[in-house]
Amino acid sequence: MTKLRVAILVSGRGSNMAALIDAALDPDYPVEIVAVVSNRPGAGALAIASQAGVATAVVDHRSFPNREAFDSELDRTIRSFEPDVVCLAGFMRLLTAGFIESWAGRLINVHPALLPSFKGLDTHARALAAGVKLHGCTVHLVTLDVDSGPIIAQAAVPVLTDDDEATLAARVLKAEHELFPRALALWATGRARLDGDRVLIKDENAPGEALVWP
Ligand code: GAR
Numbered sequence: 001m002t003k004l005r006v007a008i009l010v011s012g013r014g015s016n017m018a019a020l021i022d023a024a025l026d027p028d029y030p031v032e033i034v035a036v037v038s039n040r041p042g043a044g045a046l047a048i049a050s051q052a053g054v055a056t057a058v059v060d061h062r063s064f065p066n067r068e069a070f071d072s073e074l075d076r077t078i079r080s081f082e083p084d085v086v087c088l089a090g091f092m093r094l095l096t097a098g099f100i101e102s103w104a105g106r107l108i109n110v111h112p113a114l115l116p117s118f119k120g121l122d123t124h125a126r127a128l129a130a131g132v133k134l135h136g137c138t139v140h141l142v143t144l145d146v147d148s149g150p151i152i153a154q155a156a157v158p159v160l161t162d163d164d165e166a167t168l169a170a171r172v173l174k175a176e177h178e179l180f181p182r183a184l185a186l187w188a189t190g191r192a193r194l195d196g197d198r199v200l201i202k203d204e205n206a207p208g209e210a211l212v213w214p
Contacts, residue, residue: 003032004188007083009074009091010038014045015173016089016110016180021052023181030188035081037074039093055081061093071099087184088142097144105194107142108187110180112172114138114154119147124168127159135159135168136212137176139183141199150199152192153183155212179212186210 008017024033036049039061049056064070088109113123115138127135136156143149155175186192191202201210
């Protein structure tokens with residue numbers, strides 16, 4: 001099996017990255033994780049990746065005068081690992097249009113909400129404030145509009161009466177760890193593919209393959 005070569009961009013603790021690395025330990029998983037790149041030198045993700053034997057690199061955004069210069073070096077660093085696809089796993093920098101366009105169709109993000117609801121930050125607090133009964137996470141292709149690209153897969157979790165931001169975030173994060181490896185496998189095997197502005201899931205077990213329920 002030719003595996004999809006995937007680089008992961010991180011900024012923090014890296015639990016989603018760890019879920020992808022774990023999934024890729026299975027010889028039947030269609031993805032090889034070729035590198036983890038962080039914009040923060042102190043990101044916990046870096047130690048986890050090194051421990052797992054995955055190549056790491058740091059491109060510290062504070063060393064660059066503007067977003068274009070940072071993204072240019074980020075791009076050069078990523079390309080040195082020759083990935084087919086780049087996954088954003090808790091990567092907390094906005095990317096420039098030039099970067100996104102050069103990786104169009106090959107840039108995948110996990111977002112902690114059921115898009116198109118709750119784009120942006122503080123998704124769990126806003127879900128609680130809105131009183132939604134169902135919350136969750138989304139794996140999607142990255143396009144120029146933030147958190148708006150074609151959806152590959154989604155996981156739903158209940159919002160419970162006594163939830164606070166921390167309990168809800170923990171429930172969603174657990175779902176992310178299940179969803180992201182599953183969505184990436186769908187993409188890597190071609191069972192999920194772009195059709196215009198939407199991702200279609202090949203009909204075998206669809207739509208179940210792209211959904212995770214409470
Ligand atoms: C995850 O919940 C991810 O969905 C979110 O950051 C967290 C990273 O956790 N990403 C975003 O909010 C992107 N805008 P992790 O470092 O443990 O994977």
